[in-house]
Amino acid sequence: MSGKVKMVTMRDVAQASGFSPATVSIVLNNAPLARYIAPATKKRIEDAAKKLGYRPNAMARFLRSRRxxxxxxxxxxxxxxxxxxxxxxxxxxxxxxxxxxxxxxxxxxxxxxxxxxxxxxxxxxxxxxxxxxxxxxxxxxxxxxxxxxxxxxxxxxxxxxxxxxxxxxDNEAGGRLALEHLHHLGHRKIAVIRGPKMLIDSGPRWKGIQKFANSVGLEMDPSLVVQLPDELEANSGFDGGYRFTEELLERKKKFTAVLAFDDLTAFGAIRALTKAGIKVPEQCSVVGFDDVPLSALSAPSLTTVRQPxxxxxxxxxxxxxxxxxxxxxxxxxxxxxxxxxPELVIRDSTKAVEGGKDLTK
Amino acid sequence: MSGKVKMVTMRDVAQASGFSPATVSIVLNNAPLARYIAPATKKRIEDAAKKLGYRPNAMARFLRSRRxxxxxxxxxxxxxxxxxxxxxxxxxxxxxxxxxxxxxxxxxxxxxxxxxxxxxxxxxxxxxxxxxxxxxxxxxxxxxxxxxxxxxxxxxxxxxxxxxxxxxxDNEAGGRLALEHLHHLGHRKIAVIRGPKMLIDSGPRWKGIQKFANSVGLEMDPSLVVQLPDELEANSGFDGGYRFTEELLERKKKFTAVLAFDDLTAFGAIRALTKAGIKVPEQCSVVGFDDVPLSALSAPSLTTVRQPxxxxxxxxxxxxxxxxxxxxxxxxxxxxxxxxxPELVIRDSTKAVEGGKDLTK
DNA sequence: CCGGTTGCTTGAATCGTTTCAAGTCAGACA
DNA sequence: TGTCTGACTTGAAACGATTCAAGCAACCGG
CATH class of the missing domain: 3.40.50.2300 (Response regulator)
Structure with a gap:
């Protein structure tokens, strides 16, 4: 029971099968040289290995083969x-x-x-x-x-x-996808929470947004655009989304949708909106980015741009x-x-703008 | 640029410092024998190692030392x-x-x-x-x-x-905690979604629930108790919570709270309730178990029993x-x-029962 | 009967470290 | 002067695999 099990080495397999360690190695690794080995030999070696429960020693192998x-x-x-x-x-x-x-x-x-x-x-x-x-x-x-x-x-x-x-x-395409969706739903006053400057994703996403806006003649109100600070905290996205949304609400600027930098930010935004008594998506749509696993489970489930x-x-x-x-x-x-x-995933956090018509249909 | 960097071995350090590999090994590992090594020697070896950028080879080490x-x-x-x-x-x-x-x-x-x-x-x-x-x-x-x-x-x-x-x-304590909370909030008609039979957690949690119920003379209506099937799917908890809650609603049984097996199940329940137009927590409280990361972020955030x-x-x-x-x-x-x-974490998904008084205050 | 092929197998070196038993050497002691 | 202590240091044998150059038969053609 408590007796240590001696490790089965290649030597043991060699002994048991009656061949040399070299041959055993060649057979068991199916090395190039294996094509010269007699089938009968292979079989005997493989059987012996199995019977003894031989397990190659990854470390020893590495030492010689560098793998x-x-x-x-x-x-x-x-x-x-x-x-x-x-x-x-x-x-x-x-x-x-x-x-x-x-x-x-x-x-x-x-x-x-x-x-x-x-x-x-x-x-x-x-x-x-x-x-x-x-x-x-x-x-x-x-x-x-x-x-x-x-x-x-x-x-x-x-x-x-x-x-x-x-x-x-493709962040630019993703940014475009997000705005395009909101635009199709009839949203025109859209708040954007941009990503932190230092994040490589932030720039292209914003660029995609702008390009689409230009292409359809949509004016992005600069006072509705905010940018997350460079933060390393785990849930900084959530907190940022919460804070900035609160701030926007306090400023009494009107908007019917929030385009968040990522899903966490979107959750923060939703939290802030909900707290202010604004229903998502009825009174305000929110779209995220990433499609992290929670997004499908939250209530309301999150419309987002999916990264594969x-x-x-x-x-x-x-x-x-x-x-x-x-x-x-x-x-x-x-x-x-x-x-x-990226791919747009439409769930429950976005809806055609109140009174407007849903242009996606 | 493309020249491969020759690995720096202990031999190299030995050479550079003018001592033998054995000494180098002893010094660099601070082995028992190191107490016999002259401080000057140690220093020279350590300096040489640093200068050459020596990095021990974990594999080779293992081969000898079994670590x-x-x-x-x-x-x-x-x-x-x-x-x-x-x-x-x-x-x-x-x-x-x-x-x-x-x-x-x-x-x-x-x-x-x-x-x-x-x-x-x-x-x-x-x-x-x-x-x-x-x-x-x-x-x-x-x-x-x-x-x-x-x-x-x-x-x-x-x-x-x-x-x-x-x-x-401690699942039993956890189960108790969950029910205790709902009970204090004045809930009496409580639906319970038990865990799958094959999960080790399910039994004790339910036992904790029953024990508490007995201790305060609370009757658990058997028709409000359901059990998740033995499923391996990733989100089976969510789906189960959703389905069973829907089912309970269809049966028109009245309940003011759902005690879910775990957080995912709770999210499923919330989804079903929300879909049926029942507000959480205003019309129905929901409590989960685990406190997975999403629970703090969802809307409403989830009251749950926290596992550390x-x-x-x-x-x-x-x-x-x-x-x-x-x-x-x-x-x-x-x-x-x-x-x-475990520890009870009170968030926004539970509330004193409508018309009842919040006994926690 | 010899030299060459072919088909299969292996001896022995090697990878980079650790680990002792065994060395060396200077000085102390008798 | 010879022996004995420490105080340091090291030689050489592992550890378990891989890798070739080399070996050994047996067979073939001439």
């Missing part, structure tokens, strides 16, 4: 609902490729990011995936990783230079796995930058 | 909002102890669980933490792990036998870390089972 079967997954803050589906996508794709994720959560802190990077390097991850926000513009990352030729990919952020692939959503988060996680994995392969085969390989197309 | 600095974290479904705070707690505590988490998400599938277990063993995790639900009663886990003396702890589930520690919430999820993650880590230490020092060590006390 750790491990990928670092660095997340800026798992507490942010944005991250969960992305993580799911990453995990799932890695699983398909038989890589194991080493999980690192930076808690939005640079020092923590750096320490984790160190740890990941010590563990010789074969690649790194970073789900990032503004914090992570890091020369270190570029220099250290590409020199050690560890392929890396970021999700939700781009690193300057040509050493890191990236996967993002899980697919983005998937894609990032495929990119780095390609990079690993290329490195192994000494092929050339260059990074790529991707923009996924 | 992988790695802990497996198996989660039943990261998509479940319950898991996020727990994961945060685990990650944070591991980070403090300089362990690196290997992340595994079973997607609620047994086969996936087993394959991941295999992978974790290949990577020689020093311990395993399982955030579990009903799926994971697994003899394998007990046998394989304790025999290979890998300490393990589960969160949210108990494994029979004496080989796995566990951390749970992050603390539970922390505790689980502390348990296994203790186990690892004990194993290293060949001390005896026995598993433990913990029940954390």
């Amino acid at each position: 750790s079967q491990t990928v670092g997954v660095m997340i800026f803050d798992i507490t942010d609902p944005f991250c969960t589906p992305v993580l799911r996508g990453i995990e799932n794709a890695l699983y398909q490729s038989s890589y194991v994720p080493i999980f690192a959560d930076a808690h939005n802190q640079r020092t923590r990011f750096e320490r984790y990077l160190e740890m990941l390097l010590e563990h010789h991850v074969e690649a790194l995936i970073v789900v990032a926000n503004w914090l992570f513009v890091d020369i270190q990352l570029l220099a250290d990783l590409s020199k050690r030729n560890i392929t890396a990919a970021t999700i939700g952020w781009e690193v300057p230079g040509d050493s890191v692939s990236s996967v993002m959503v 988060l899980e697919a983005m996680g998937n894609l990032a994995v495929n990119l780095v796995v390609e990079g690993i392969k290329a490195g192994l085969e000494k092929r050339d390989w260059s990074i790529s930058r991707h923009k996924m197309t | 992988s600095q790695t802990v497996g974290v198996m989660i039943f479904d990261i998509t479940d909002p319950f898991c996020t705070p727990v994961l945060r707690g685990i990650e944070n505590a591991l980070y403090q102890s300089s362990y690196v988490p290997i992340f595994a998400d079973a997607h609620n599938q047994r086969t996936r669980f087993e394959r991941y277990l295999e992978m974790l063993l290949e990577h020689h995790v020093e311990a395993l933490i399982v955030v579990a639900n009903w799926l994971f009663v697994d003899i394998q886990l007990l046998a394989d792990l304790s025999k290979r003396n890998i300490t393990a702890a589960t969160i949210g589930w108990e494994v029979p036998g004496d080989s796995v520690s566990s951390v749970m919430v 999820l992050e603390a539970m993650g922390n505790l689980a880590v502390n348990l296994v870390v203790e186990g690892i230490k004990a194993g290293l020092e060949k001390r005896d060590w026995s598993i433990s089972r913990h029940k954390m006390t």
Whole structure:
């Protein structure tokens, strides 16, 4: 019961099957040389391995072959609902490729990011995936990783230079989608809560909004446009949405819809509106961005611009796995930058403007 | 630029400092023997290591010392909002102890669980933490792990036998808390949505409810009590809450409050009530269980029984870390089972019953 | 009967660290 | 002068796999 189980090594399998460790290794890994091995031999070795319950020792293997079967997954803050589906996508794709994720959560802190990077390097991850926000513009990352030729990919952020692939959503198209929806519903007085300046997403989203506004001759009242501050707190989006909406209400400016930077901000806005006795969506529509998991469950459920988060996680994995392969085969390989197309998800938080006609029908 | 960076090994540090690899190892690890090493030597070695940017190779180290600095974290479904705070707690505590988490998400599938277990063993995790639900009663886990003396702890589930520690919430106290709150608010006709039979939490929560009801002479109308089916789907709680609430409404039974099995179920209930034109909390109170992150953000925010999820993650880590230490020092060590006390969080989804008086004041 | 092929298998080096038993050396003591 | 203490330091053997160059038969054609 308490007796320690001696580890079954390749040597044991060799002994049991009557072949040498070299042969066992070749067979069990289906190495190139395996095509010279007699089928009967293969069978005997495989049987022996199974019977003994042989499990390769990933560490020992790494030492010789330099393959750790491990990928670092660095997340800026798992507490942010944005991250969960992305993580799911990453995990799932890695699983398909038989890589194991080493999980690192930076808690939005640079020092923590750096320490984790160190740890990941010590563990010789074969690649790194970073789900990032503004914090992570890091020369270190570029220099250290590409020199050690560890392929890396970021999700939700781009690193300057040509050493890191990236996967993002097409923010401009998303911004456009959001405003287009509200416009079609007949909204003309629309409050916009822009994202923090330092976030890479904020600019393009706003640009998409403006472009659409121009294209249909819609005037965006500057006094209805506010911008979230550069904040790192977990729920700063929610708080910001709440505060700014309150503020707008106090200013007595009239608006029939709020276009929020992201879902959390939208929830904050809804909270503020509800508290002020304004019904969503009857008296004011609210649209978010991201489609985080809560958005479908909240009351009212949130109309939002969906980022294909899980697919983005998937894609990032495929990119780095390609990079690993290329490195192994000494092929050339260059990074790529991707923009996924967002999708409008219409739920219960938006409605045709009171008295206006729903132009979507 | 493209030149590969040769790894800096201990040998290099030895060379640079003029000592042998053995000495370097002793110094850099601050091994027991280090107390015999001259301070000047230590300094020279440490300087050399720093100058060369030496980073120990975790794999090579493991091979000799059997320490992988790695802990497996198996989660039943990261998509479940319950898991996020727990994961945060685990990650944070591991980070403090300089362990690196290997992340595994079973997607609620047994086969996936087993394959991941295999992978974790290949990577020689020093311990395993399982955030579990009903799926994971697994003899394998007990046998394989304790025999290979890998300490393990589960969160949210108990494994029979004496080989796995566990951390749970005191469900009975929680159930009591929830009903007590509604009762104090004057509610007497209370619908209860019980958890699935196969979930370990369901029984004790219901028991806590019944006990409190008895203690105050409250009669729980059996026709107002329903039970969620054994479902594995991600949002089955939400759907169940929605469906059962709809059903109760159709039956025209009167009730002024819903005590839901967990927060997701509560959200489902709120959705159904809202859809039927019943205002929460004005016409019907709803109380959940867990306090998942969304609960604070939803409109109305959810009154719920809080599980200290992050603390539970922390505790689980502390348990296994203790186990690892004990194993290293060949001390005896026995598993433990913990029940954390839940806490009532009063938010906006509950209110004194219409016409009744709020007894909490 | 020899040299060359083909088909299959393996010896031995290697990866980067840790771990002791065993070394060296200077000075103290007898 | 010889021996004995420390006080430091290190040689060399693991750990468990991978990887080639090299080995061994057996067979074939000439």
